[in-house]
Amino acid sequence: MVTAGMAPRQALAQVEERLAAAGCPDADFDARELFRLAAGRDPHLSDHPLSPDEAGRLEQVTARRAGREPLQYICGRWPFLNFTLAVGPGVLCPRADTEVVAETAIQMLEGVQNPKVLDLCAGTGCLGLGVKAFRPDAAVTCLEKSPEALRYLRENARCALAGLPEQTQPAVQVEEGDLFTRWETLPPGGLDLIVSNPPYLTAQEMTELQPETAREPAMALAAGRDGLDFYRAIAVHYRAALRPGGALVLEIGWQQRQAVTDLLAAAGWTDIGCRQDYAGNDRCVTARA
Numbered sequence: 001m002v003t004a005g006m007a008p009r010q011a012l013a014q015v016e017e018r019l020a021a022a023g024c025p026d027a028d029f030d031a032r033e034l035f036r037l038a039a040g041r042d043p044h045l046s047d048h049p050l051s052p053d054e055a056g057r058l059e060q061v062t063a064r065r066a067g068r069e070p071l072q073y074i075c076g077r078w079p080f081l082n083f084t085l086a087v088g089p090g091v092l093c094p095r096a097d098t099e100v101v102a103e104t105a106i107q108m109l110e111g112v113q114n115p116k117v118l119d120l121c122a123g124t125g126c127l128g129l130g131v132k133a134f135r136p137d138a139a140v141t142c143l144e145k146s147p148e149a150l151r152y153l154r155e156n157a158r159c160a161l162a163g164l165p166e167q168t169q170p171a172v173q174v175e176e177g178d179l180f181t182r183w184e185t186l187p188p189g190g191l192d193l194i195v196s197n198p199p200y201l202t203a204q205e206m207t208e209l210q211p212e213t214a215r216e217p218a219m220a221l222a223a224g225r226d227g228l229d230f231y232r233a234i235a236v237h238y239r240a241a242l243r244p245g246g247a248l249v250l251e252i253g254w255q256q257r258q259a260v261t262d263l264l265a266a267a268g269w270t271d272i273g274c275r276q277d278y279a280g281n282d283r284c285v286t287a288r289a
């Protein structure tokens, strides 16, 4: 139990031990984040004993994390590229692996002025906002179906990039809609880039989730029996919405490269490639219309 008067390092060691005992994968990192959240200071840079308020807050957030609530939900905000997103129950936590997808999308827009961009399955908006953060001249629309996720997306569209230079507000347009039907009303050839991190878990993977992932919305994860339902729809229906040579950038699961490549090739996409994330796993499939 964390109590008032404890030295920061003593409290930190105790929190870490409890998180490790609860099976949290990165107990040392999480303990430091929780300490910062509860006390507003770094446990390694301060010797000041915990006040009763700080100890109470740290005890509370430690219990939540030991119950395997995602760290991002407890913090309520999470960094992505050079900005910070609002995050919480009802929306997928932005992952560090997804930064590679945003970086790839930004690179694929090099040389295109005032690009028109669509982020399908936007969640917090990390991808669409990631493009906008580095390409203020882009017109970005973020499409999302879940009403819970849309609450975070709208807030992030208003606030996440507010401190960055050259940004207009709202940073991106938010649209409530369904990937499986939105293509029907998109004007042909109107877009320069489609970026998406759609749900991609198989039915089997949905039965084997880590406790933290099981707290995230199933709608953000489940993609049919083979995990490919969303890629199939994108491959078949969204090429016509891009101008000839327009770019597609998709996050994939680490074992999905071949299956997604095959779907895109069969639907007539060209220049199909793949990028790895910083752990060396296949993470991002790219193609041209």
Ligand SMILES: C[S@@+](CC[C@H](N)C(=O)[O-])C[C@H]1O[C@@H](n2cnc3c(N)ncnc32)[C@H](O)[C@@H]1O
Binding pocket: 091, 092, 093, 094, 095, 098, 120, 121, 122, 123, 124, 125, 126, 127, 143, 144, 145, 146, 149, 177, 178, 179, 180, 196, 197, 198, 199, 200, 219, 220, 221
């Ligand atoms: C894997 S999450 C990705 C969220 C965000 N792009 C990211 O990278 O963190 C997929 C998102 O797709 C949304 N979604 C699920 N089905 C959808 C559909 N039919 N149409 C549009 N969005 C959908 C989910 O609510 C969720 O926010």
